[in-house]
Amino acid sequence: MNDHGLSATAKVILGLLGSRPRSGYEIKAAVDRSTRYFWAASYGQIYPELRRLAEAGLIEGTDAPTGGRRRTVYELTNAGRHALGEWHREPPERFDYRDEAMLKLFFATAVEPAGAAGIARQRAEMAAETAEELRAVEAESPGSDQPGYAVLRFGIDFNEFVADWFERQALAFEEGVPLRKLPRPEAAEIEGER
Amino acid sequence: MNDHGLSATAKVILGLLGSRPRSGYEIKAAVDRSTRYFWAASYGQIYPELRRLAEAGLIEGTDAPTGGRRRTVYELTNAGRHALGEWHREPPERFDYRDEAMLKLFFATAVEPAGAAGIARQRAEMAAETAEELRAVEAESPGSDQPGYAVLRFGIDFNEFVADWFERQALAFEEGVPLRKLPRPEAAEIEGER
DNA sequence: CGCGCATATATCGCGCTGATATATATGGCC
DNA sequence: GGCCATATATATCAGCGCGATATATGCGCG
Structure with a gap:
């Protein structure tokens, strides 16, 4: 396995510090404003991960208090920039999809x-609403074709x-598929997949 | 919050025991053969969850050894069947999507x-392969229109x-979007989203 | 001055994944 | 009969991830 040793949170941290x-x-x-829909991160992971990355020498923290409030700003070291480039060049892509409506x-x-029809329709409405929200975001953003914009476009299209x-x-469920006559779920379990 | 208290694993367990x-x-x-692509579960969750559900009275285990090997078969109790129905009727749907290529x-x-173009193309090829595999599964399954089949169809279409x-x-990246002239990623962070 | 919101960091419990360990059962092959 | 691969069955563990919560201070506003 090509283990670069970066956790999911580490990847988004290095990318943003890039x-x-x-x-x-x-x-x-920044995560909540941008990558949230396809790559989330919580405080509970970010702060411990910042410490780990600093210890590993990939980032470096500098004290930058605002008045009496302590504050640490992190930046990439050369090793960190290298690790970011390495990861970016690697092929295997993690991909997770979990959908309760489908279940x-x-x-x-x-x-x-x-x-069944109600579940499907509810999910359709949810997706339509999300698309609507994202379209509103798009309308007020500086439309262009760079990758950063492409991911927003994907959210809408998806x-x-x-x-x-x-x-x-x-509609298919409503238009009279005779559910009672069809095999029960266990018969529908996807076969094959040796 | 409409908390029925069921974990992700509990949902698929109750559903299958249904x-x-x-x-x-x-x-x-069964999970690996069917729901895996949109709702996974591992042994590390299944066995502890079976114990928890049995303790909560939603399922009941019976010893059913095969020769000298111990074995416990679980089935829904009335309370479990009720809980399954409750969950199935509830509206809010969990939905997660995580895609490293997008990041x-x-x-x-x-x-x-x-x-950028290479990353996009690689992801396209991966998705095409997955679609291909699922189409092969579809070809040897008893095609019909019941919900159990619909989720396989979704995998292909998606x-x-x-x-x-x-x-x-x-293609868009390759056909000369002048990347160097565009704003850097931080300018592309999705705005709005109060 | 007090209120609310933004900034900033930390922590906790729990869920979940992936890997590994330990057995026994079954079926095929030489 | 002995051997090996595969399937059945359960358990455990480290580490990652998530959501919620706690605790400050800074800043703008009326």
Whole structure:
């Protein structure tokens, strides 16, 4: 395995410090403003990870108090910039997808067949709302084609895809698929996958 | 918060026991064969969770050894079937999405602008392969329209969408977006989101 | 002056993953 | 009969991640 030893949180920290020095608080704020939808991070991970990265020599912290409030600003060391470049060049991509609506749909036949359409429609509405929010964000941002903008565009396109897919699925359920006559879920478990 | 107190693992366990009694091992096998792509579970959660659910009275375990090997088969109690129904009727849906390729894309301008197209293309190929695998699974399964099959269909459609999106993005990067002239990532952080 | 909000750091419990360990059972092969 | 691979079955552990909470101070506003 190509183990560079970077945790998920470490990756987003190094990436953000790649453009400029930041405090832990600023990192969290930047994540919430930008990568949140596809790469989240919490204080509970950020602060311990900053300490670990500093100990490993990938970043360096400088005291930069604001009046009487203590504050540490971190920046990349040369080793850190190198590690960031290494990671960026590596091929294998982590990818996680977890969707509760899908799980409910999967169990619908055994639990409450009549509920399937409602579940699908609810999920469609949620996705449509998220797409709407992101479109509003896009409208007030300096539209361009750089990668930083592309990820916002993906959020919109993806949520529209999901909304459309579940809406069509809801219609299919409503238009009389004879659920009672179909095999129960265990028969539908995906076969193969040696 | 509508807290029914069910962990992610508890949901898939109750759902699977909804169709028939199973051992911990069988639950894990069923997950790997079916819900894995949108709702995973590991032994490290399944066995402790089975104990917790039994203690809470939602499931009941029966010793069912095979020869000299001990084995416990669990089934839903009435309370468990009720809890499953409750959960299934609840509206708020958990949804997580984490994509490392997207993170790399987001940092591409600051780290290695020339790599953006390659990252996008690699992700497109990965998604295309996954879609291919799922299509193979579909081909040998008893195609129908019940919810259990719908989730397999989603896997295919979703991965095709992703492959298409990243492929188009790769082309856009290649066809001369002047990356060096565009604002650096921090300027591209998504604004708004009070 | 007091209030609310932003800045800043820290901590805790719990859930979850992935790997590893330990057995026994089964079936095929020579 | 002996051997090996694979399947069945359960358990455990370190480390990462998440959400919530606690505790300050700084700053602007009325």
